[in-house]
Amino acid sequence: MSVGCAGPQPQESEYRAxxxxxHAQRAERLMRPEGWLSLVGLHWIEPxxxxxxxxxxxDIVLATGPGKLGVIERQGDEVWFSPSPDAGISIDGGAAAERILLAADVSGAPTVVRFNDGAASFVLIERSGKLGLRVRDANAPTRTGFIGIDHFPVxxxxRYEAKFTPHPPGKTIEIASVINTLEPMVNSGVxxxxxxxKPYRLEVIDEGDGALFVIFADRTNGKSTYGAGRFLYAESIDPGHVVVDFNKAYNPPCALNSYSTCPLPPPENRLDLAIDAGEKNYLGPH
Structure with a gap:
């Protein structure tokens, strides 16, 4: 198999379908009550x-919810929440009345604090030592006013059947983010x-689940596509080859709202190529 050949291709009509x-499944995920379109706030917490x-x-003004929701206390790397009486809060599905230690998203089981009859919530997130509250509202204008995402023609x-070369175990790559952090991430291969x-290369990130995640930039960024790049998952064919389908390139959450902490493409993945495939820039409310 040659490097990055564009065939054999699936039957065209079936492929387009x-x-x-x-694309429809992607839009459905975005529109879920706790999808990316529901974000309404990101509040970093100092001690x-x-x-x-x-x-x-x-002290921390929320975009939604009761006037007095409660009190947040940060002590070192611990964050505690004390709900206000009669604020109508539930925590992890149960009624809340006492001070509770919040588990962050990096734990894999974050504490979910719900209010507004369950339509709104917040969780604690951790990013490179920074701690913050991520607030969601199922009635957010970004969700209720979602107009769909335009795409390039399929x-x-x-769609490429490309060569994949694993890197030695433990190799990392520095990934910057829109919140000015720099974090080493597992760089599983290229x-x-x-x-x-003309040859092109894309460094692959393993987020811990073994998937082949790519953050890339190309010459359409800031024009027809989102300025800070797009995301893509490659699909393994065998140990040495993958399918890279740019028709499945999609926008990071930051293209849809102002409260995400998106990673940015590393220098190695900034392609001198206009990739006229996948999602275009989102033009709806965000």
Missing amino acids: SIKKW GRWTLGSDEGS DSGW IEFEREG
């Missing part, structure tokens, strides 16, 4: 004691493909 189905609620006088010429006789 499969990509359209993928100390902070009142929390939608009242303008709160083109099987952007993908190689050709376009019009």
